[in-house]
Amino acid sequence: MHWQYLFRRLTLTAVTLVLVSAVTYSLIGIAPGDPAELVLQKQLGQSPTTEQIETFRAKHGLDEPIHWQYLHWFGDLLKGDLGQSYYHERSVSELLMDRLPVTVKLAAGGLAVSLAVSLPTGILSARRPQGLADHLSQTIALLGVAMPNFWLGYLLIFAFSLKLGLTPVYGSGTLAHLVLPSITLGTGLAAVQTRLLRATLQDTLGAEFVTAARTRGLREWLVVGKHALRNALLPLLTVVGLQLGFVLNGAVVVEVVFQRPGLGTLLVDAIFDRNYPVVQGVTLLAGVLFVSVNTVTDLAYGLIDPRIDVGGDPA
Amino acid sequence: MQQTLSRRQLLGGVAGGAVAMTAGCQSIGAETGGGSKTVALSQSLTSGDWSMYGGAAPYYSPMHETLTASSHNFSEIEPWLATEWETVDDTTWEFRLRDDVTFHNGEDFTADAVAQSLSALLADRPLGWAKVTDESFTALDDRTLQIETVARFGALAGTLSHPLFGIQHPSSYERPIGTGPFEAEAVDADSPLETVRFRDYWGDEPQLEELTFEGISDPTTRSTSLQSGDIDASFEIPRQDYELLSANEDIQVRTKREPRAGSAMVNLYNSPTDDADLRRALNYAVDQQAIVESILSGIGAPAKGPYPPMIPWSAHDDLPAYGPNLERARELVEQSAYDGEDVALHVSSDTPHMQLIATRMQERFAEIGVSSTVRQFGRGSFYTTEQKANSNLTLIELGSINGAADYLVRLQFHSEGGDNAALHESEGTGLYNLGPDVDDLIETGDRALDEETKHEAYREVQQRVMEEGVLVPIYYKEYVFGQRANTTGPQMHAVPHMTRWTEFANE
Numbered sequence: 035m036h037w038q039y040l041f042r043r044l045t046l047t048a049v050t051l052v053l054v055s056a057v058t059y060s061l062i063g064i065a066p067g068d069p070a071e072l073v074l075q076k077q078l079g080q081s082p083t084t085e086q087i088e089t090f091r092a093k094h095g096l097d098e099p100i101h102w103q104y105l106h107w108f109g110d111l112l113k114g115d116l117g118q119s120y121y122h123e124r125s126v127s128e129l130l131m132d133r134l135p136v137t138v139k140l141a142a143g144g145l146a147v148s149l150a151v152s153l154p155t156g157i158l159s160a161r162r163p164q165g166l167a168d169h170l171s172q173t174i175a176l177l178g179v180a181m182p183n184f185w186l187g188y189l190l191i192f193a194f195s196l197k198l199g200l201t202p203v204y205g206s207g208t209l210a211h212l213v214l215p216s217i218t219l220g221t222g223l224a225a226v227q228t229r230l231l232r233a234t235l236q237d238t239l240g241a242e243f244v245t246a247a248r249t250r251g252l253r254e255w256l257v258v259g260k261h262a263l264r265n266a267l268l269p270l271l272t273v274v275g276l277q278l279g280f281v282l283n284g285a286v287v288v289e290v291v292f293q294r295p296g297l298g299t300l301l302v303d304a305i306f307d308r309n310y311p312v313v314q315g316v317t318l319l320a321g322v323l324f325v326s327v328n329t330v331t332d333l334a335y336g337l338i339d340p341r342i343d344v345g346g347d348p349a
Numbered sequence: 350m351q352q353t354l355s356r357r358q359l360l361g362g363v364a365g366g367a368v369a370m371t372a373g374c375q376s377i378g379a380e381t382g383g384g385s386k387t388v389a390l391s392q393s394l395t396s397g398d399w400s401m402y403g404g405a406a407p408y409y410s411p412m413h414e415t416l417t418a419s420s421h422n423f424s425e426i427e428p429w430l431a432t433e434w435e436t437v438d439d440t441t442w443e444f445r446l447r448d449d450v451t452f453h454n455g456e457d458f459t460a461d462a463v464a465q466s467l468s469a470l471l472a473d474r475p476l477g478w479a480k481v482t483d484e485s486f487t488a489l490d491d492r493t494l495q496i497e498t499v500a501r502f503g504a505l506a507g508t509l510s511h512p513l514f515g516i517q518h519p520s521s522y523e524r525p526i527g528t529g530p531f532e533a534e535a536v537d538a539d540s541p542l543e544t545v546r547f548r549d550y551w552g553d554e555p556q557l558e559e560l561t562f563e564g565i566s567d568p569t570t571r572s573t574s575l576q577s578g579d580i581d582a583s584f585e586i587p588r589q590d591y592e593l594l595s596a597n598e599d600i601q602v603r604t605k606r607e608p609r610a611g612s613a614m615v616n617l618y619n620s621p622t623d624d625a626d627l628r629r630a631l632n633y634a635v636d637q638q639a640i641v642e643s644i645l646s647g648i649g650a651p652a653k654g655p656y657p658p659m660i661p662w663s664a665h666d667d668l669p670a671y672g673p674n675l676e677r678a679r680e681l682v683e684q685s686a687y688d689g690e691d692v693a694l695h696v697s698s699d700t701p702h703m704q705l706i707a708t709r710m711q712e713r714f715a716e717i718g719v720s721s722t723v724r725q726f727g728r729g730s731f732y733t734t735e736q737k738a739n740s741n742l743t744l745i746e747l748g749s750i751n752g753a754a755d756y757l758v759r760l761q762f763h764s765e766g767g768d769n770a771a772l773h774e775s776e777g778t779g780l781y782n783l784g785p786d787v788d789d790l791i792e793t794g795d796r797a798l799d800e801e802t803k804h805e806a807y808r809e810v811q812q813r814v815m816e817e818g819v820l821v822p823i824y825y826k827e828y829v830f831g832q833r834a835n836t837t838g839p840q841m842h843a844v845p846h847m848t849r850w851t852e853f854a855n856e
Binding site for chain 1: 396397398400474475476477538539564565566567569570573574576577579726727728729730731732733734767770
């Protein structure tokens, strides 16, 4: 790994995050709906007066042009201040710190489930194309992609919570609370991973070095597990990295169905409530997570395949 | 390793020890019950800006109590922390307070504490509809509270039963300290609200030892959690689950009519609904009974006016009957100046049943030759769009969660009411105001200290509103409350927020 490469990536990351925050601020700023009216309506139980709206706007700087609002927000961000939620009387940082662990656990659970499903089924499918396992995995993958998260969540609740009484319906306190949400989230991820692994592993299994390994008399599991799989894992790693970045999307639905107070529900509520500082905070955090995961993924290439020189001269 | 005990653990331990010690003797707790229960609400009580109440919304509060209460059928205002009240002059009221009440922190409940509590509330949260300000409250002595309204206001006693007027001890807003039957054990943001029985409660002692309120936003999850036994009771069970849950012997479901109605507000100044004949035609076209039966699963009642009959001054029985009558509707369309212009129906994405209702109305309008478009908006843009007066019909659900629903009339139909004053102005009237005569009637009702004058003025408003087609009534709301079959109580209240939790118990 080259330090210059890392520096370039970090600089690019910073620029990307600034752009993301500016675009987010602009989009939510031009969206119809006044935060002052929405917040006050909730607080007061009826439409606020013009005076009350003006006071709220002045207090939160909403009476300034949108670009000044953004610059003030950005200035505060450089001082480590993400602002104050309009609704919660809490700082955005506190809210994020409260919600982040819930979403991280869900993402980790979903990823674990997806890999637990995709690795064996992908390998089985690749080894026996058009066999029973392959057809079965294709069907599962199709269902995994096609079935909406919320629907799968309800089905799992019906089966495992209502009928079998094995898991709680909702909540986030214990490991048992994580089982169904992880399966719900992981199934969709697994579907894509399985198909990708099947395709890449099939290619790899036909490669010369695999044939050579077989002719050396290596056992089949060693050929597949050590030689072929290692090469097939690189594309899978790329996809898993991207999927983790997008897990926030799926997490929204899963968090609602299983009543998990994570970042997804925080963001959706903030968007509907026009809670600008919270929208900005979650978006920024999601951006940081997304870029970080992808940077780590890139760096991991070198570990999986030492022939890859991450950040090296392409020539 | 040092280990700290939570209050719940401590109580559990003490209770367990006591039961063990008295085993074989008289059963402890036989009179007062015990145990813990969890109630699901559609939103968390610990999210949002509730600093005045120590971080917990006063809604559904078993912790905070109000000076007055609404009877369970919404028919009258009853004494609660105040035993009696009277008007001294047009704007001055005196409330006599109970003398056997203690706050959760052990301090006496006094008029001075009430005055401080309500003043702080109004300073923090000016509530124009309540006609009081932070300077309205004075303690005349330990037991007498004087309230000065900003104008003559007959609905003051009922207004004070709103959960927002729950009395919080003024010494601290850091934690909820009220006088209610349960006191807060833990108030953490976005977490379930845990309460325990208040031993010195002035009223009937609560049956339960612990009561937890859990916010579960997804209706299906509330329903399944009740079926699985993860929770013991739930408000806002989806209507479509009523039959399913009724057939489940582990669950009991009940419904109760609310002082709340679903309606389509008709923009008087936006073409083509600026034509009174067309507005009446739209009224004739809508089949409320069919909507209630098919879309609301039969839970609720077809509406005839803006307010359900349970509101004491509702004019439900005196209002003109529109139909449904498609033939008459077609005649009125012919009679109107309608030229085929599209009627815009605005609906919020937060209310899926309203989207279905809007679609059903659209079909009916097509049958009378009126074309329409359903436009759906997120809650962030719904009201803004209405304010810009882009709609013709806006589907809303509106009601009261205090004993006096007077503010609804003003809110909806007075030119300075919240839903008019803040909206796009046309001819100085807002969207739903019929002019100065209606304003006068509303003010007469608002000021009246006697019920007869108020009822007559509000009746006249409702009659004119319906005759001019300012509103298409749709349904009077019923809510569904589900609970595990092994629980008893509570008595259902017309306003779900006012449920009294002392009766909720193990069977």
